Amino acid sequence: MFTPSSALTLEQGWQTTGATGSLQKLKKFNNQDFNHLRTSCLSQGVLFEDATFPAHVSSIGPNLLPEDKLRRIQWKRPTELQRNPYLIMDGVSRFDIMQGEIGDCWLLAAVGSLTLQKKFLENVLPKDQGFQDGYAGIFHFRFWQYGDWVDVVIDDRLPFLNGRYLSVQPRTSNEFWPSLLEKAYAKLRGSYQNLHGGYLSDALVDLTGGVQMAFSLKNPPPDLEEILKAADKSQCLMGCSTSGPLRRNIEVRNGIVQGHAYTVTGAVKICYKNGWKHIIRIWNPWGHGEWKGPWCDDSPQWDHVEPKCREALLRNKDDGEFWMSCENFQEQFSWLYICNNTPTFLDFGDQHCTKWSVDSHISLWSPVLATGRNYSPGAVSMNPQYFFKVPDYDPKPYNIVVSLMQKHAEDMHNAKTLKIGFLITMENSKVLEQFSRTRDITKYFTLSPGTYAVVPATTEDQEFEFLLRIFMKNQDYNENSNFPPSPVLPMDVPRQNQDRSYKAVxxxxxxxxxxxxxxxxxxxxxxxxxxxxxxxxxxxxxxxxxxxxxxxxxxxxxxxxxxxxxxxxxxxxxxxxxxxxxxxxxxxxxxxxxxxxxxxxxxxxxxxxxxxxxxxxxxxxxxxxxxxxxxxxxxxxxxxxxxxxxxxxxxxxxxxxxxxxxxxxxxxx
Missing domain, CATH: 1.10.238.10 (EF-hand)
Incomplete structure (x- = not known):
């Protein structure tokens, strides 16, 4: 997988129009309507074959495998593999997943976290499908893309190489939701090849529509343990990654894989010996391969934990999941990623009844405007500016999160990711500046009372569309308030160069x-x-x-x-x-x-x-x-x-x- 500082081959782009999407206003990817197509297949007595993502090398991608292997790819339906296939058996679990030949651990780590949070899982995996009643070889999944929820239709033909799954394989032989979800995401991205290396942070956002934050574990925030506990308590999606050579998964002697993405599945503080210990639970998308150091399955540290607590936490199986101390976590991993609808993982230590509100703005960056390397009050005044006001209260500890996401035009399939960022200004003075060469950049701040402006910018003279979201903690919220801040967009945002939020109006x-x-x-x-x-x-x-x-x-x-x-x-x-x-x-x-x-x-x-x-x-x-x-x-x-x-x-x-x-x-x- 890629770390936040590495390069990414972009997915196939596409154009959207209209208001910001919701599950009630789904966009149909490639204008394909699942119910209409399934009804048509059932009436004709045929199984669906998706001409927009065919059982062909073009859907794999020309550079994923050598040419001789590409020629040997076979496509098979689950009904050809199993007498009695199921989409889901006994619920959805991270332990259903075993990574295949494709290097998409970044996606599978995000999916593993998704399985823990039902509120997000049901958005991605619709219930109106299966291999029993109404089966027609067609399935669909939903992903969030640049402000819209998109419904992606696929057929159920899966790629095999030499009789083995090319993509993710289910741990249970007749359960197919992991393989089909991965195929739908590959279609959204343009090919399976475009899943071979990517950002865990991107996948977390695409599966939730939320805001994600990347924390460097080599230079962690002082309140990392509190952030982890708050994220676990507020049911955030979490993942982590190790550094190492790109696209080379090297397992070192302690069991940790270099250049790999994992799911963070828990963070607890337990009574240990005569004190307390903060430990992290992590899952490997391979479905096997675990940490061999302190707090691993057979570690003597567990002998000093109260039996009931040990029984509740320890799962002594070779399933890819393991515990480790927070100290070892910071030593072995490079990045921690946390994602939720709103930045609830920053609410630790907050004794007030607070909520996060969000203003969303969709607009177009023009290369004639001032760039990040050309800062001056006069130059920045040419750029789109988005204002927000921090009220007079004592934030504990963070009160503002700014997230800027770039999107490329439809005809720029292989365009590079620009180095984008934003300035935060107050009274024509630069307060903060953040830039990164990633699809989106998200940062949190503690800002004193006052009126601020966020100015999106780039260091390169290239036009791109962007989505800017400003999350603000509302201290004046209480249970009896007539107008509690909404955790979602205050109203639909037209996809124009202006928006309808009250601040912009x-x-x-x-x-x-x-x-x-x-x-x-x-x-x-x-x-x-x-x-x-x-x-x-x-x-x-x-x-x-x-x-x-x-x-x-x-x-x-x-x-x-x-x-x-x-x-x-x-x-x-x-x-x-x-x-x-x-x-x-x-x-x-x-x-x-x-x-x-x-x-x-x-x-x-x-x-x-x-x-x-x-x-x-x-x-x-x-x-x-x-x-x-x-x-x-x-x-x-x-x-x-x-x-x-x-x-x-x-x-x-x-x-x-x-x-x-x-x-x-x-x-x-």
Whole structure:
């Protein structure tokens, strides 16, 4: 496998369009629809043969094997190999996998970790397939690619050389999920040859859609043990690798293979003798070959561990899995990789109820812009800049993660991986700079309060598309919060040179200013929010209504909204748009009084009949119907005034009226 500093032959590229993908919005690789193709094969009584990834040398790759061996490749279906084949037998396990002739330990180490985390496994391996009912020689698997989940269809013809699996082989002879998953990934990458050497970090991201971090074990962070324990506790995918000659798996005397990738399957702290010991559990994708040093299966160290603990942890089999101390782990391995939806592995020592939110941006790098080697405030101002604000709190210990991923155009199959990176600036001053020649670069930081900009860059004059994700720890989150930060994208991100996250929208209409006034807010709401036909039927946002909205959200009372204040408004707009569309059952673009009552209840607010009538009179048309723009003004005022009354009452102030009397007063005037 490759280490983060080595070269990589890129996979076959492909173009995507549309919004950022999800499992509900799957992209069909090569426009192949699994259900349609399977139904067609079943109706014709034939087994599927995939013309886009045929049983041919082209699918193997011309340089994987000598020409005489390539000519001897045979393709066989599981039904030809076994009388009663299964896709899965007794669940999915890392012990089902044994690496074949192809040097794709980096992929199999990631798959081994995938089998431990059901939440990710079910995304990759759909349940609607098998060798029993509905078998037609066709299968499909899902992978995440540059912001999209992609469904990859394959036939089940597998390559054999001299009667042996060329690719991964199942430990159980009639279980075929490992071989078929590997084939689907080979198709995604262009050929089996393109699996022969690669990055474990890439595979972890492709199997999860998450954020991965590579930690150097030769220069480890001081809190490595805490990171490992936090990652294990939060169900992250983990892997590790050794250094050594590329594409040469050399096993040394202590059992560790050089230039090889492994899965990290556990990290625990156990009582040992009169103290504590931190040990790591590791699995070899070969399915055999284990560490022979301290804490191996037959190690005397286990004699000093409490019997129940030893029984729970030790599996004395030649299955490729072994334990070792954290000290030996750092000595024998070069890199540790951790991956999850959000950077939960950085949450150790955090006693607060926190969550990570993420902003995602997809854009195109142009070679005419400033590069990493040409830093100056003026030059960097030419580049796309993505702003985020660190609030005033004490981070423990990390609060920001930035991940930048490059993607090559469809016609650049063998293009080199560029040296990409990003600058983090604050008030036109460079704060941090990170560059690496890898598909993606991800770094974590502890940043003090302030407003920052991330500036993607490259050291080479070449155009490429990039995906930038900024993860931020939210200290102000609590269980009673009305707006908990989302662990996924806040909304769909169009695949254009601009995105629809609220920060990008804000900056687009403020022209990079720090605040937005009523006139700018009016233009923004009418341009962005009223694009939907249903919400636009009730009329546009007037300047007067925007002044009213701004006054409700303006905590600083200066007639302008900051980015943080606009973020609160944006979340309210999203919430009320969902409620409006749900309650507008006849799709008229308006709510009548009964629908307004239901909408208020859905929002968790209260209004009696008198208040409902007054609100319809104040915000409705001649027929007392309320369009979306007026509905937003009404609901924002109702929510704000409800909270104001509750704060007055809870603060000990003397309130000589009921909540409904208060709301009747403030909602009509």
């Amino acid at each position: 804000f900056l687009r209409y403020t022209k990079q200013d720090s605040a937005i006034d009523a006139s700018q807010l009016q233009q923004l709401l009418n341009d962005v929010i009223l694009q939907d036909e249903m919400t636009s039927l009730g009329g546009r946002f007037s300047f007067d209504s925007c002044r009213g909205i701004l006054a409700l959200m303006d905590l600083n009372s200066n007639g302008r909204l900051t980015l943080q204040e606009f973020g609160r408004l944006w979340r309210s707009l999203t919430k009320y748009m969902d409620i409006f569309c749900k309650e507008d059952r006849n799709h008229s673009g308006f709510l009548d009084v009964s629908e307004l009552k239901s909408a208020i209840q859905t929002a968790g607010l209260a209004a009696n009949e008198q208040l409902l009538c007054l609100m319809a009179l104040r915000y409705g048309d001649a027929a007392r119907r309320i369009g979306f723009s007026d509905f937003v003004c009404c609901m924002l005022r109702l929510e704000t005034m409800t909270n104001a009354f509750q704060n007055l009452a809870e603060g000990g102030s003397q309130v000589l009226m009921t909540a409904m009397e208060w709301l009747t007063l403030v909602m009509y005037t």
